[in-house]
Amino acid sequence: MAQESTVSKATEDFGGLRMTKQRQVVYDVLSDLGPQHPTASEVFVTAKERMPSISLATVYNCLETLTGAGAIKQVNIDREASRYCPNLQPHAHFYCTGCNNVFDIGLENGADAASVWSLPAGCRVEEMHVAMRGVCGRCPNCSPEATES
Amino acid sequence: MAQESTVSKATEDFGGLRMTKQRQVVYDVLSDLGPQHPTASEVFVTAKERMPSISLATVYNCLETLTGAGAIKQVNIDREASRYCPNLQPHAHFYCTGCNNVFDIGLENGADAASVWSLPAGCRVEEMHVAMRGVCGRCPNCSPEATES
DNA sequence: TTTAGATCAAGAACTATTCTAAAAAAGGTG
DNA sequence: CACCTTTTTTAGAATAGTTCTTGATCTAAA
Numbered sequence: 001m002a003q004e005s006t007v008s009k010a011t012e013d014f015g016g017l018r019m020t021k022q023r024q025v026v027y028d029v030l031s032d033l034g035p036q037h038p039t040a041s042e043v044f045v046t047a048k049e050r051m052p053s054i055s056l057a058t059v060y061n062c063l064e065t066l067t068g069a070g071a072i073k074q075v076n077i078d079r080e081a082s083r084y085c086p087n088l089q090p091h092a093h094f095y096c097t098g099c100n101n102v103f104d105i106g107l108e109n110g111a112d113a114a115s116v117w118s119l120p121a122g123c124r125v126e127e128m129h130v131a132m133r134g135v136c137g138r139c140p141n142c143s144p145e146a147t148e149s
Numbered sequence: 150m151a152q153e154s155t156v157s158k159a160t161e162d163f164g165g166l167r168m169t170k171q172r173q174v175v176y177d178v179l180s181d182l183g184p185q186h187p188t189a190s191e192v193f194v195t196a197k198e199r200m201p202s203i204s205l206a207t208v209y210n211c212l213e214t215l216t217g218a219g220a221i222k223q224v225n226i227d228r229e230a231s232r233y234c235p236n237l238q239p240h241a242h243f244y245c246t247g248c249n250n251v252f253d254i255g256l257e258n259g260a261d262a263a264s265v266w267s268l269p270a271g272c273r274v275e276e277m278h279v280a281m282r283g284v285c286g287r288c289p290n291c292s293p294e295a296t297e298s
Numbered sequence: 299t300t301t302a303g304a305t306c307a308a309g310a311a312c313t314a315t316t317c318t319a320a321a322a323a324a325g326g327t328g
Numbered sequence: 329c330a331c332c333t334t335t336t337t338t339a340g341a342a343t344a345g346t347t348c349t350t351g352a353t354c355t356a357a358a
Binding site (some may be wrong): 070076095111115116117122123124126127129132134136137138 | 160216225227246252257260262268272275277282283286
């Protein structure tokens with residue numbers, strides 16, 4: 001099981017995925033930018049600082065490969081550019097229209113996201129995407145008039 | 150408040166929206182294609198049969214206007230083409246990867262979709278989109294090997 | 299009827315993403 | 329290590345869905 005461990009960050013074995021330099025950089029960038037939920041272009045900008053030779057197509061490739069391997073999640077809100085997220089826990093996304101940020105929202109203790117929905121018998125859910133849109137209440141744009149003390 | 154009512158189908162007053170012929174056609178097509186959750190292009194094809202002069206851009210315009218007025222809903226699943234839906238009840242969408250169809254899924258009696266999520270205080274949800282992906286269990290592609298009697 | 303504003307049609311433009319082809323890298327094998 | 333095969337990367341072209349632009353047309357009001 002002797003794995004080369006010359007990289008600085010975690011080189012997890014994501015389903016036997018070959019961890020190339022580019023994939024590692026993309027994964028690390030995403031981990032670092034974590035809660036920002038960056039788009040592919042945003043990942044590209046930071047990745048290029050760390051590896052100037054990397055191309056946008058490669059970033060797209062890596063993000064797709066990592067998503068397929070279950071190492072990261074793709075987040076789609078409306079038809080805006082896909083964002084990517086290293087949080088593998090089941091969670092929803094809250095998009096604040098005030099500050100344009102995306103927040104992860106966890107499940108209530110013991111709750112099951114599908115339980116509120118009346119699914120027909122025989123119907124098997126393999127994936128579930130929950131996106132909310134609203135105001136986070138914490139950013140300056142959220143309460144422009146009413147700034148309660 | 151005397152409104153002209155020379156159209157055949159329901160001319161609901163969606164927030165004072167001017168119901169032009171094109172908007173009416175688009176709305177009617179969407180009502181008729183109802184559960185198919187058509188894309189803009191699919192709406193366009195049927196709309197053009199009924200009004201040959203209508204353009205794709207107009208269909209996009211009308212769908213956007215109707216969505217803004219709350220007369221219809223826009224449905225986005227992953228980054229595929231937007232679909233449109235005349236069902237105004239709160240519901241989720243189930244995309245069957247077997248038959249490529251989209252089904253409306255209603256809430257369980259008395260359930261609240263947001264209740265399972267641990268929203269931070271002050272956070273106000275204005276819109277919620279729930280998309281599930283899986284197999285519906287009823288289409289021929291859903292159980293290719295195991296065709297239980 | 300005149301006028302102002304809204305809407306429409308046609309096609310160009312745009313954006314995020316995917317595809318293509320060729321070069322480079324990574325493994326495996328002797 | 330040298331050789332071969334497969335995978336990955338790169339750069340740019342291509343694509344799809346959607347939006348934008350412009351001028352024409354319609355509508356409602358004065």
